[in-house]
Amino acid sequence: MKSYDAVVIGSGHNGLVSACYLAKAGKSILVLEKSASLGGATTSVKAFKGVDAKLSRYSYLVSLLPDQIIKDLSLNFETIGRKVSSYTPYFDGESDKGLLINSDFDQESRDSLSELTEGDDEAIAWESFYRSIKEFAEVVAPTMLEPVPTESEIKELVDPLTWVELVENTLAQSLNDNFFDDLVKGVVLTDGLIGTFTSADDHLANKCFIYHVIGNSSGQWRVPKGGMGVLVDQLLIRAKQLGVEIVASQEVTSITQGDNNLLIQTQDGKSYKAKVALANCAPRVLERITDFKAPPLRDGSQVKINMVLRELPKLKSGADPKVAFAGTFHVNESYFELEQAFAQASLGQIPDVIPSELYCHTLTDSTILHPDLIAAGYQSLTLFALHLPASLFDKDHDRIKAEVSKRILDGFSEFLERPIESYLAKDSDGHLCIEVKTPQELEKELGLPRGNIFHSDLQFPWKQDGDSRKWGVETSSERIFLAGAGALRGGGVSGIAGHNAAMAALETLARLT
Numbered sequence: 001m002k003s004y005d006a007v008v009i010g011s012g013h014n015g016l017v018s019a020c021y022l023a024k025a026g027k028s029i030l031v032l033e034k035s036a037s038l039g040g041a042t043t044s045v046k047a048f049k050g051v052d053a054k055l056s057r058y059s060y061l062v063s064l065l066p067d068q069i070i071k072d073l074s075l076n077f078e079t080i081g082r083k084v085s086s087y088t089p090y091f092d093g094e095s096d097k098g099l100l101i102n103s104d105f106d107q108e109s110r111d112s113l114s115e116l117t118e119g120d121d122e123a124i125a126w127e128s129f130y131r132s133i134k135e136f137a138e139v140v141a142p143t144m145l146e147p148v149p150t151e152s153e154i155k156e157l158v159d160p161l162t163w164v165e166l167v168e169n170t171l172a173q174s175l176n177d178n179f180f181d182d183l184v185k186g187v188v189l190t191d192g193l194i195g196t197f198t199s200a201d202d203h204l205a206n207k208c209f210i211y212h213v214i215g216n217s218s219g220q221w222r223v224p225k226g227g228m229g230v231l232v233d234q235l236l237i238r239a240k241q242l243g244v245e246i247v248a249s250q251e252v253t254s255i256t257q258g259d260n261n262l263l264i265q266t267q268d269g270k271s272y273k274a275k276v277a278l279a280n281c282a283p284r285v286l287e288r289i290t291d292f293k294a295p296p297l298r299d300g301s302q303v304k305i306n307m308v309l310r311e312l313p314k315l316k317s318g319a320d321p322k323v324a325f326a327g328t329f330h331v332n333e334s335y336f337e338l339e340q341a342f343a344q345a346s347l348g349q350i351p352d353v354i355p356s357e358l359y360c361h362t363l364t365d366s367t368i369l370h371p372d373l374i375a376a377g378y379q380s381l382t383l384f385a386l387h388l389p390a391s392l393f394d395k396d397h398d399r400i401k402a403e404v405s406k407r408i409l410d411g412f413s414e415f416l417e418r419p420i421e422s423y424l425a426k427d428s429d430g431h432l433c434i435e436v437k438t439p440q441e442l443e444k445e446l447g448l449p450r451g452n453i454f455h456s457d458l459q460f461p462w463k464q465d466g467d468s469r470k471w472g473v474e475t476s477s478e479r480i481f482l483a484g485a486g487a488l489r490g491g492g493v494s495g496i497a498g499h500n501a502a503m504a505a506l507e508t509l510a511r512l513t
Helices: 013-024 067-072 107-117 121-143 151-157 160-168 171-178 182-192 203-213 229-241 283-289 335-346 371-375 397-413 439-446 496-512
Strands: 003-009 029-032 044-046 054-056 084-091 096-102 245-247 252-257 262-266 271-279 303-309 328-331 356-359 379-385 434-437 480-482
Touching: 003 013, 003 262, 003 496, 013 029, 013 067, 013 229, 013 271, 013 496, 029 271, 044 229, 054 379, 084 182, 096 107, 096 182, 107 121, 107 182, 121 151, 121 160, 121 171, 121 182, 121 203, 160 171, 160 203, 171 182, 171 203, 182 203, 182 328, 182 335, 252 283, 271 496, 283 480, 303 397, 356 397, 379 397, 434 439, 480 496
Parallel strands: 003 029, 003 271, 029 245, 084 328, 271 480
Antiparallel strands: 044 054, 084 096, 252 262, 262 271, 303 379, 303 434, 328 356, 356 379
16 A cells, blocks of 8 residues: 555645646645546547647636646646626617726727717726726735634725625625616626525625636736646646656545544545645545535536537627637626526526626647647637526426526527527537536536536635634635635635645645654
């Protein structure tokens, strides 16, 4: 039986980040991955037979990954900024138009808001609101790789009005206080809902919102150059350089604590000893293999659709699709439509109108396509649909999936000159290049309980006064740490949980030596 300083359970990006930090500190590390492939949700795949396009199948954009982690681990990983933040099509009663917001809020953005709202007030409110968010991000983001601050410590550093609007008020209250237009409120609200089944009236939306707007103190969403799989590739290269052992197809079935070591056993009967273990898996998975008690689990609530197109769709509004799809393209995401979809799904009904958002990776980074496809005008398109909890699919999964897919695509096609299906490329067997992933399929393929991409409900990225946790990764065992999205300050493609679990593990290893 081999013995290690640390065993990491799961090879998602957080697990690989933690393994690299620990190995860099001179520790012996083993990573055990239950699947045959490595990388978890942070992978790129050729999803369609005979089509040379490496798609970021699950995770697809980067905001929260600190530059410090890339620097610390010497990763050759680059993200690319998007000029366009979002485009939201709408019908004003006379014609199809669109709200364009650029990443650097400029005159074009102001003019677009003024056209929608027939005045300047909303543009002024937008600038003021997001200026406050940026100041908030500049306080909170730098703490993410440090010991967890208390709520009181963060509150002292933040403008009191901003604290009220982002933390104490519900997002519904703050949006209604700052904006008048229903569509504008919806565009802002989406950051509080991605991957989270909740209403704007629930503080869970505040927590989700904060994670989506603070990354690297700017909150800008960036495109991974070469696809999300490049991050995993670079982490694997670095892990190998540092001497990390990685074994695939090794599902951990139990962790037992002895006097001086942990005993880790796998499904095929292998056993390993380690001084500490880092769980890059959902808390509910950790609960099955040790005595850890997982927090309550809320359903994952999204459907992910990946597509390859022969050409970009033409819009009824006449907007240039190379602009409209370069950022986040909002579909049926007004405040009313978002809240209505949540209410209907909460009653077990498929929403009549399903909110979704799309973006085209290849407009920012064409390297994920073969040069022949680029020359032919092919493009990728990723769609993320909201308010579709796993419970909707529990009975008659395939029939519900088909109906949900139809409603999503029909809703999108309402803004196009032709149905989206007519723009899809075909694979070598003549099938349309489109794949749909439900929460159940995310659970089956990635081990995400109920398809919850955050592993459990997000929490504010600080702790309550009196909380004894130092790094936010601690469990009931002093030798086992959460190194995934379920950790405090976990969630998204960030590596933060992996870094913090490694720091906690190093402190424990120092005490045990």
